[in-house]
Amino acid sequence: MKIINAKSCQEISDIATSIILKQIKKKKNSVLCLPTGKTPLLMYKKLVQLFHDGKISFEKVLCFNLDEYYGLNKENKNSYHYYMRKNFFNFVDAEDENIFILDGMAKNFKKECDDFEKKIKKTNGIDLMILGIGENGHIGFNEPEGSFLSRTRLVNLDISTRRANSKPFKSLRNTPKRALTIGLKTIMEAKQIILLASGNKKKNIVKKAFKDKINKKIPASILQTHKNVTAIIDFKI
Numbered sequence: 001m002k003i004i005n006a007k008s009c010q011e012i013s014d015i016a017t018s019i020i021l022k023q024i025k026k027k028k029n030s031v032l033c034l035p036t037g038k039t040p041l042l043m044y045k046k047l048v049q050l051f052h053d054g055k056i057s058f059e060k061v062l063c064f065n066l067d068e069y070y071g072l073n074k075e076n077k078n079s080y081h082y083y084m085r086k087n088f089f090n091f092v093d094a095e096d097e098n099i100f101i102l103d104g105m106a107k108n109f110k111k112e113c114d115d116f117e118k119k120i121k122k123t124n125g126i127d128l129m130i131l132g133i134g135e136n137g138h139i140g141f142n143e144p145e146g147s148f149l150s151r152t153r154l155v156n157l158d159i160s161t162r163r164a165n166s167k168p169f170k171s172l173r174n175t176p177k178r179a180l181t182i183g184l185k186t187i188m189e190a191k192q193i194i195l196l197a198s199g200n201k202k203k204n205i206v207k208k209a210f211k212d213k214i215n216k217k218i219p220a221s222i223l224q225t226h227k228n229v230t231a232i233i234d235f236k237i
């Protein structure tokens, strides 16, 4: 696995953006899997800028998202549907029918997750997976101790994740307890993976994920076995 040391979150975003640009130039109908969180915000800003400058088009790109809170509807400001529209999809030419985000309100969550897997399979696989990392080592919402063979499913969120993500929900009580997430096996099947991590808060966990033995306590550690992973980070490990 490759590590790129950037100087700042801006530089992480610039590098990630150029990898996405290269992928879409190579294949107009690329299949991407996109993350949420604070870390990729500047990347989305930069992609929107590139679109405005006529340097990139998402018209043919298929965009999957990693995860969604269970129980939040698409209009909820804390949902990942809302995040993606507000930060990205509202400003680029991605077609609605090419955007796939898990429905947090799906009553039949099993079917929702199985259908999501089927849609990915139908595309012939994800070309480029872009990941953030939680402070407990989760990727998507694949929490510690989950199976490395997991597929898209409903999961219980770790208390540490709920605490880390509680700010926009105003209290821990209001923070969702469950989420739908793409699985670790699904992530590992992507042809290329980039993981973005910024700030000292992430330093320890990234170090453990990439330098310690692979173990279920740190879900991101499974990435060590992928053929084409690049971590873009703004700290030294």
Ligand code: GLP
Pocket: 035, 036, 037, 038, 039, 040, 066, 067, 131, 132, 133, 134, 135, 139, 140, 141, 161, 165
């Ligand atoms: C959430 C998401 C993850 C994301 C993580 C880190 O828990 N489910 O996909 O990687 O947050 O977010 P941030 O970039 O805000 O630290």
